[in-house]
Amino acid sequence: MRRVSIFHPEHRLKALLARPGGITAAHAVARAHERLEAISVRCLAGLDDKIDALAETFAPAGSTPRHVLSAEASEIFAVAALFAATDIARAAASLCDLLMFADEADAGAGPALSAATANPLYLGAVAVHIDALRRLRRPERGGDETGREQIVAGLVEVVRKFVGPEHARAEELCAPRAAPAWVL
Amino acid sequence: MRRLVDGDAKFETAGETFNFETANVLLLEQGAPGLDILVQIFAGFGTRNCYKSVTVEAAEGLARRCPLDLVVVDPALHGEDGLAFVRWLRRSGGEPNRTIPVIAVSANGARSAVSAARDAGVSHYLLKPIVPAVLFSRVVRVARETRAFVVAQSYVGPDRRFKSEGPPLGCGPRRASDLRGPAAKAPAPNLSQGEIDMMLKPQRANL
Numbered sequence: 001m002r003r004v005s006i007f008h009p010e011h012r013l014k015a016l017l018a019r020p021g022g023i024t025a026a027h028a029v030a031r032a033h034e035r036l037e038a039i040s041v042r043c044l045a046g047l048d049d050k051i052d053a054l055a056e057t058f059a060p061a062g063s064t065p066r067h068v069l070s071a072e073a074s075e076i077f078a079v080a081a082l083f084a085a086t087d088i089a090r091a092a093a094s095l096c097d098l099l100m101f102a103d104e105a106d107a108g109a110g111p112a113l114s115a116a117t118a119n120p121l122y123l124g125a126v127a128v129h130i131d132a133l134r135r136l137r138r139p140e141r142g143g144d145e146t147g148r149e150q151i152v153a154g155l156v157e158v159v160r161k162f163v164g165p166e167h168a169r170a171e172e173l174c175a176p177r178a179a180p181a182w183v184l
Numbered sequence: 185m186r187r188l189v190d191g192d193a194k195f196e197t198a199g200e201t202f203n204f205e206t207a208n209v210l211l212l213e214q215g216a217p218g219l220d221i222l223v224q225i226f227a228g229f230g231t232r233n234c235y236k237s238v239t240v241e242a243a244e245g246l247a248r249r250c251p252l253d254l255v256v257v258d259p260a261l262h263g264e265d266g267l268a269f270v271r272w273l274r275r276s277g278g279e280p281n282r283t284i285p286v287i288a289v290s291a292n293g294a295r296s297a298v299s300a301a302r303d304a305g306v307s308h309y310l311l312k313p314i315v316p317a318v319l320f321s322r323v324v325r326v327a328r329e330t331r332a333f334v335v336a337q338s339y340v341g342p343d344r345r346f347k348s349e350g351p352p353l354g355c356g357p358r359r360a361s362d363l364r365g366p367a368a369k370a371p372a373p374n375l376s377q378g379e380i381d382m383m384l385k386p387q388r389a390n391l
Binding site: 003004005006007008009011012013014016017018019020021022023024025028029030031032033034035036038039042043046067068070071073074075077078079081082089093096100101 | 199227314324
């Protein structure tokens with residue numbers, strides 16, 4: 001017979017947070033932002049290495065496991081979006097979209113990709129994203145603001161061709177998320 | 185895609201303070217700078233004891249040695265599945281670590297990824313980029329959560345059916361389908377357990 005046990009654990013964290021001597025939520029969040037500001041230059045500088053690592057990881061023959069590429073791309077996105085490197089964040093999010101929907105299609109849970117992931121078109125789309133990330137990171141290659149905007153718009157369009165317009169979420173991923181009102 | 189809306193985390197009361205100093209927080213991320221970011225955020229909250237790990241094996245070692253209060257895990261580690269650690273923690277992590285809140289942080293908002301994390305036993309799933317205010321509100325929420333903990337053959341973790349309880353206490357409605365007003369009074373008294381049992385008890389029909 002199968003046994004299922006259900007109980008209500010008391011989290012020690014709840015008691016710890018309620019101890020005297022704490023700080024307000026607004027103060028805690030402000031301190032976190034200060035600390036993030038202090039590491040922003042270092043983190044953004046590290047994006048070059050991350051993009052290079054992504055390029056090295058990517059094998060055009062499609063032999064690189066997708067989850068490895070996803071991990072690299074999401075790390076680039078997380079850093080760029082947090083520190084307001086918007087165009088790089090959008091490009092990385094677009095790549096995340098592409099990889100994510102390939103996963104969904106594999107799992108049978110999402111829209112069918114118009115090409116199998118071993119398809120040269122799909123691999124080309126990934127390669128284009130990686131190249132775009134490199135260009136956007138180097139201003140001399142990424143061009144002016146209009147040029148950068150065109151690069152990102154082109155990437156989003158590439159992804160839409162694969163996953164359909166209703167499923168491309170790069171824009172939504174990069175939309176600024178509101179903080180809870182009580183913190184502000 | 186989860187979007188934070190006004191009214192989220194309204195459980196907060198003005199002037200309330202939170203003491204993170206002695207909380208033991210385990211951070212399992214794929215490496216710098218993700219780990220750096222989490223460490224700085226928790227340091228800003230006042231946490232002194234942040235245990236950093238980039239591999240599942242190291243995280244398991246830490247969880248065996250230290251009583252933890254919170255785990256923040258990125259499911260997408262380099263060459264590893266961060267959720268493997270969550271499954272291990274829930275099944276073999278020992279007390280009290282087995283039941284502690286676990287927050288997954290990921291840039292992957294695909295339904296399959298969120299479902300996988302939920303089924304591994306995470307308490308909440310946060311999309312990157314990590315915004316300090318959002319992380320703070322989630323940490324406070326999971327600390328105060330009264331969700332049941334389920335231990336079954338196929339699943340160990342917080343009750344996954346908490347959706348049926350509606351929005352968390354103090355939060356406004358977040359979906360169009362959420363009830364907006366107070367529920368009406370019941371037209372009749374609740375059934376007793378005996379009456380419920382009678383309704384569910386199979387009866388032999390005499391024909």
